[in-house]
Amino acid sequence: MRVLIVDDEPTVLDFFAQAARAKGVEEIETASSGEEALGKVIAQTYDLITLDIRMPGASGLDILSPIRNMCPHALIAVISGHIPDDFTQEMAGCADLLMHKPVNLINFNKLVDGALLIANTLDEMKKLNDVDA
Structure with missing residues (x-):
């Protein structure tokens, strides 16, 4: 599974990266700005952002x-200490989950577990489709 963590706070980047590593995630990248995140997403696909x-x-x-x-x-997962008023329904539809900071380790681990389950399910479905083709 490949994870991208986007936050301008180095302590948040480190916390989430360490927590994901502890759950067995090996491919973890971080971005400290929106521009950097877009560059990474253009070059790579991710299972959890x-x-x-x-x-x-x-x-x-x-x-x-x-x-x-x-x-x-x-x-x-959109993770923020403050959800602004201009966070529209359309934007909310682009996100799968909205989490308020501070995010505790238990909730972050649940997020990683869910992403792992989705990634594994998609891999299995792809394998089944490849066999049927």
Whole structure:
């Protein structure tokens, strides 16, 4: 499973990366800005993307829809201490989960477990389709 953690706070990046590693995730990348995240998503697909809303430059709101379009099968969790008023229903539809900071380890582990289950299920379905083809 491949994970992308997007947040402008280094301590949050480290916390989520360490927690994902502890769950057995080997492919973990981080981005500290929206622009950096978009560059990574253009170059790579991900199974789980955690996305902070408030960041300097391109915010999580600015990149949410493009990320969903580039990674349609990824589990996208918007994680923020403050959900702004302009977080529309359309934007909410691009995210699979909305989590408020601070996120505790138990809830983050549940998020990773869910993403692992989805990624494994999609892999199994692909294998079945390859056999049938």
